Amino acid sequence: GQNIDQPTEMTATEGAIVQINCTYQTSGFNGLFWYQQHAGEAPTFLSYNVLDGLEEKGRFSSFLSRSKGYSYLLLKELQMKDSASYLCAVRPSTDSWGKLQFGAGTQVVVTP
Amino acid sequence: AAGVIQSPRHLIKEKRETATLKCYPIPRHDTVYWYQQGPGQDPQFLISFYEKMQSDKGSIPDRFSAQQFSDYHSELNMSSLELGDSALYFCASSELGLAGEETQYFGPGTRLLVL
Numbered sequence: 001g002q003n004i005d006q007p008t009e010m011t012a013t014e015g016a017i018v019q020i021n022c023t024y025q026t027s028g029f030n031g032l033f034w035y036q037q038h039a040g041e042a043p044t045f046l047s048y049n050v051l052d053g054l055e056e057k058g059r060f061s062s063f064l065s066r067s068k069g070y071s072y073l074l075l076k077e078l079q080m081k082d083s084a085s086y087l088c089a090v091r092p093s094t095d096s097w098g099k100l101q102f103g104a105g106t107q108v109v110v111t112p
Numbered sequence: 113a114a115g116v117i118q119s120p121r122h123l124i125k126e127k128r129e130t131a132t133l134k135c136y137p138i139p140r141h142d143t144v145y146w147y148q149q150g151p152g153q154d155p156q157f158l159i160s161f162y163e164k165m166q167s168d169k170g171s172i173p174d175r176f177s178a179q180q181f182s183d184y185h186s187e188l189n190m191s192s193l194e195l196g197d198s199a200l201y202f203c204a205s206s207e208l209g210l211a212g213e214e215t216q217y218f219g220p221g222t223r224l225l226v227l
Contacts, residue, residue, distance in 0.1 A: 031213060042116075042202060042218040043155065050213060087154060097206070097214035099145060099168055102154035 004103035006088050011109045012078055020073045020106045022088035031091040033100060034062050034073045038084045046086075047073070050096075075108070083110045114138055116205050116219030124225045125193050133188040133222045137205030143167070144186040145216060146178060149200040161186055193226045200224075 003025045012018040024032070031050040035043035049055055049064035049071060061074040075082055085105040092101050117136040125131050137144050143162045147155035157170035161180035172178075175193075180186045190197060200223050204216035 033215070035218075040200070040221075040223070042220045045215055045217060048213065048215055091214075097143065097162075097208065099157040099160060099170060100155075100216060101157070104154050 004088055004090055004101060006086075006103045006106045008104070009107040009109065011111060013111055014078055014080060016078050018075045018078060018108060020075070020086050020088075020108070022071045022073070022103055024069050024071070024088070024090050024103075026090050026092035026101060028092045028094050029066065029090060030093045030096055030098070032062075032064055032071050033089040033091070034060075034071075035087040035089060036084050037087055037105065043087055078110050080110050080112070083108060116203055116217055118201075118203050118219040118222050120222060121220060122223050122225075124227065126227050127193060127195065129193050129226075131190045131193060131224060133190070133201050133203075133224070135186045135188070135203030135205075135219060137184050137186070137203075138207075138217060141205035141207045141217075142184060143206045143214070144180055144184070145204040145206070146172075146186070146188050147202045147204065147218075149202060149221075151199070155202060158188070190224075195226050198224060198226045 006022045034046040037043045047062035054063045059076045064071045087105045088103040089100040145160040146158040149155045158172040160168045164180045178188045200221045202221045203219045206214045206216045
């Protein structure tokens, strides 16, 4: 089967750093995505990794290790508006396009 | 920048009724995906279209059908609605990037409530 696991909830203080881990076991792999989703709203694209290593985009960074089936999303200088659910999604395909398989999401709570 | 447009944003139906959800992709995007997200759950893939042809099918009930039109907009038709169909329905559109990779951009969703 397809498994994508991430913690259910994490709490951190404004200005701090939080790392959200994601492990996956899928029948195929062609990219891992991180999306941010506020309650009742659309998932917003944050980052994409297909090769091993770190991708940095402002306050957000994402890391991938394909051999370990592991990724993390690093949120730096946390702001109150970062309180949201963060979804890890894998494209379980041999093609560079196709449906995404989502994890259950990690609810990040930022406290003052 | 233009985003994915979905209509209606909210829809209330009764059991056994039908519903049609519409999706207008980002201009020049040729691929559309439909996902269903139940309360407190992750999005589940339903169906996708590329260049007006169905490209993949997921856990979509036989009561549902969808198509992509010549202007690339897509419609999800849902018949014999059941209480369990109450969910957020997202449409995502995409195009291939310079390196051949694809990123999906999600619309605001249609919240369907079946009473």
